[in-house]
Amino acid sequence: MLTHANLSANVEQVREWASFTREDTLFGVLPQFHSFGMTVLTLMPLATGCHVIYSARFIPKKVLDKIRTHRPTAMLGIPSMYNALRMQKSLCEDDVSSLRYIVSGAEPLSDDVYEGFKKKTGREITEGYGLTETAPVTNWCMPEDNRRGTVGRSLPRIETRIIGEDGAVLGPNLDGEVRLRGPNVMKGYFNLPDETAAAFDEDGFFRTGDMGRLDEDGFLSITGRIKEMLIIGGENVFPREIEEVLNAHPSIQESAVIGQPDPSRGETALAFVELAEGCTFDDTQLRAHCRDGLPQFKVPREIRRLDQLPRNATGKIVRRKLSPDTPASE
Known part of the structure; x- marks a missing residue:
């Protein structure tokens, strides 16, 4: 259950972190019924007054044509989309020159896709992180502060902990479960009180189920899923x-x-x-x-x-x- 307050909080966190204004144009290739598509590509532009260009289906050639026509300032996708774009023979540096942000999420960005896209366009793809339960965005690497292999620092007003198997809070560069607390974190799972109680620890931090580590500067790396290990x-x-x-x-x-x-x-x-x-x-x-x-x-x-x-x-x-x-x- 994501409340009005959860969604409003994440809209403000994203807008503040990325300094989005009415002058921005976002390119949307993620479905609006998905949490990211709803918050970042629908609610945030409505609250900010910026433009969004939507593509109902991801067809690489058509997407590239729309980018060339509308010159968006931000594109948010998943690795397979960027992989498909980099395979377009006509892709060049000018095609992405209007983009302030080229962001990948949902799953790890492979070195092959990252390096291939950079070689062809001269631009780095940065990574972000979030979950449906967190409305969803919690971390985002900014282009001027990109640290490859991480999903960046936490957005404003989000606390991140790495917890070891013994329940202790771990220090830098140690792997454990990523736990999050902030105004964007869900109220709970609808009509599932036991699952809701199990999702939070005694300090009110949400148990993400993701394995990760924080470095000395607060950059988060996601290393896997606990259940998939x-x-x-x-x-x-x-x-x-x-x-x-x-x-x-x-x-x-x-x-x-x-x-x-x-x-x-x-x-x-x-x-x-x-x-x-x-x-x-x-x-x-x-x-x-x-x-x-x-x-x-x-x-x-x-x-x-x-x-x-x-x-x-x-x-x-x-x-x-x-x-x-x-x-x-x-």
Whole structure:
């Protein structure tokens, strides 16, 4: 349950953090029924009086044409969108010259997409972070203060803690659960009192379920999801680090990694991949590629090809819809 006060607070936090004014034009490619699309691409522009250009569907060529025509000052998307844009042969520096902010969220921005977009446009994509329960934006790297691999500092009036397994507040550069407190954090889950109570700790901080760390300057890095973390032979392994290696292979469009039971190691990594257009699937080659970039125990025991990985309305891959019983595509 997000109250009027929660939404109003996040609108003000975003507006203050990014200094949005009536002179700005946002480019919206995220659905307005999604929390980010509602707050940042609908409520914030209404409250500020700035323009928004909406695109009902993400079609790279049409999106690029609209950017060229309307010259927005901010674009907010997800990594797969920026990957598709950088693959457009006609993309050049002038196309993004009007943009003050080029922001990615919802999932990690791979080095391949970040470096590829920067090489083609001369511009850096910055990352942000938030959850539906936080209305949603909590962190955002500003271009003038971009720290690659982080989602930036907390927005005004948001407190961030990293909590260890023993419940203690951790210091800089130590991994633990990210917990948040602020006026934008939800009231609770509708008609679910037990789940609501479990979502907050004794100090009123929301338990995000995300693993992360803060550096000495307060920049937050998201290192994985607690529930998605694999334990292979007693070692903690986050799917993200395996996916980063797989996604760097030229035949892979995107990947998703989950755990599958193993009698000797507890779990092993099971990878699902979506191929880039025109590429063929070669399990042996992909596993050899993984061995070049990962310790042996992190190399997926099995890699399965899917025509399409499961995604939500914003295009984010939904790992929970995959299981060891998910068959490979024919």
